[in-house]
Amino acid sequence: MSKQTLLTYYQTNQFNPVPIEIGDDRTWRNHFTRRRNLYENHLGIPLALLRDKSVLEFGCNSGENALVLAAMGANLTLVEPNEQVWPRLHQLFDTFKLKDRIINLFPQDINTFESDNIFDLVLAEGFIHTLENRDQALSRLLSYLAPGGIGIISFDDRFGSLLECIRQLLLFRVLELQGISDPHCDKSRQYAEQLFGQDYARLHTSRPFESWWKDNLVNPFFSAEVLWSYREILEVITQSGGEFLSSSPKWFTGDHYTWYKQVCDPVKRHHVLLQNWEKVFTYMLTGLLPEKEPTPLSPEILACITHFIEQISQYVHTRQVGVEELVYPEPLEVYLEQSSDLQIQYLNLEMKTLIGNIIRTTLKDELINAYHETSILKLLWGCPYHYISFTKSS
Ligand SMILES: C[S@@+](CC[C@H](N)C(=O)[O-])C[C@H]1O[C@@H](n2cnc3c(N)ncnc32)[C@H](O)[C@@H]1O
Incomplete structure (x- = not known):
């Protein structure tokens, strides 16, 4: 019997883990506003700059988040191994008349997907931390980034959980x-x-x-x-030639109040980030505002x-x-x-x-x-x- 994975868990139980409601104007606008807040104000990515940019999304589920990027003019390559969610994905892109923004939809997973292309933005939300070879999967994700491109992952934090x-x-x-x-x-x-x-x-x-x-x-x-941590993730990002940009929740204040000419190399910056993380540790544990001392x-x-x-x-x-x-x-x-x-x-x-x-x-x-x-x-x-x-x- 093959080993259960997050993917087979969804498939066996036939459930859509993130059924985001965007069926009418109000719910769509709500969703769009939240995602824009995430990308722009938390993760440091102005959506208007995505027009005609290439986006690769692993694990897009039924595509509600990808739809926001498509609405901003991005060209999407979607990789979603759970074909049970494809009909809703197609139906959503049809309804929003954004089907031509999907360049490709692949049934592979992040480990088996192969492409000679590189992308301006690569995302993997909600699953990468659950993979047995997550370090390798994250390195793979970085390998699909164009120079100067941006990657996004999400994960369940060990201490925050x-x-x-x-x-x-x-x-x-x-x-x-x-x-x-x-x-x-x-x-x-x-x-x-x-x-x-x-x-x-x-x-x-x-x-x-x-x-x-x-x-x-x-x-x-x-x-x-499956719980992961900033320390482990930053190690992989550093090794793969990447540098932390931002996070949500947005807690890193190490760059605040510094002069832009004071440039820090990525390794040093990651070190400062982890020191900062220790200072806000009770926020991570509890969600309460960090202590002054x-x-x-x-x-x-x-x-x-x-x-x-x-x-x-x-x-x-x-x-x-x-x-x-x-x-x-x-x-x-x-x-x-x-x-x-x-x-x-x-x-x-x-x-x-x-x-x-x-x-x-x-x-x-x-x-x-x-x-x-x-x-x-x-x-x-x-x-x-x-x-x-x-x-x-x-
Ligand atoms: C929790 S859902 C998140 C959906 C969406 N990305 C979001 O954040 O709302 C995880 C998604 O990742 C997909 N997935 C699971 N394992 C995967 C893998 N190894 N490679 C690519 N996608 C995977 C699942 O089918 C599911 O659609």
Whole structure:
């Protein structure tokens, strides 16, 4: 039997992971405005400059994002191995009268696609981090960039996903207590709604709850192995002759307040970026604004969070770890305790109580109520999903 991948997960379950609603003028304008904000204000790519430029998008799904680029006059080469979403893609480009902007649509994946062409913009959103050979896939992506071209990837960040992993743990503990072995069943979705439905609704995201449940909470590909980090990604980008341009969320301030004549080489700039990342680390973990005087971060703290997330994943996906073996990591506790932000101190206490104690209850309602009674944890989502744009040297 061949190994399951994110792609086969979508195909077997026959679901569109990002069903973006753009059926009428209002929803289309909404979508367009958000994507423009992402490209222009976060990732540093003015859309008007894409007119007649060549774009290669891997994993375009049913093409809602590609449509924005087509509407700005870009010429698209699309690579989407899940042919189940092709009919909607064709129908959308037909409806928007933008079919002639698709130069090619290929059924290959990022590893098997071959082309002699190079492109001005190359994108791979929402899947590259899940691939076993993701470093190689990212290098391949960079190899398709024209000199001076721009690449975009998105990924689930290891540290930004801590709170999402804790949510996953809560749901799977409820399922365990209820004797439910299939996380994809209807009951599982109902428990997920009971636990997180209200908090999710407060996010006002266009993504339906059901898609989040399927694509994050119970997706076997939302696990420790697929989580990535800026440090690992920058290493590949540097090795492949690329340089960080920007990100979303946009947190790097290392270039701010510097004179443009003060040029930094890419390696040094990446180093400054990672130092900056350490300073905004509690923002990554919690989504709360960075502290003015952050507590220094140590490799020990990063290692203990990584290990904790691995333990959660093993509990959730393989049951190789039992709930009694889960321990709230002490170095993390000590680190967050020193925060000058009272919300972070409170969050720390709530996570400690939940993981150190309540998660072991045998009463599902006690667990659900304990989560509902948290005052900070239930309001925070961390920073799980990041975009990075990068350039290739000319
Ligand atoms: C989570 S969806 C994201 C869709 C879209 N890019 C977005 O960000 O809204 C991931 C997409 O990547 C595709 N995909 C999965 N594995 C792939 C691979 N190895 N190469 C290319 N595309 C892949 C899936 O079929 C799916 O359409």
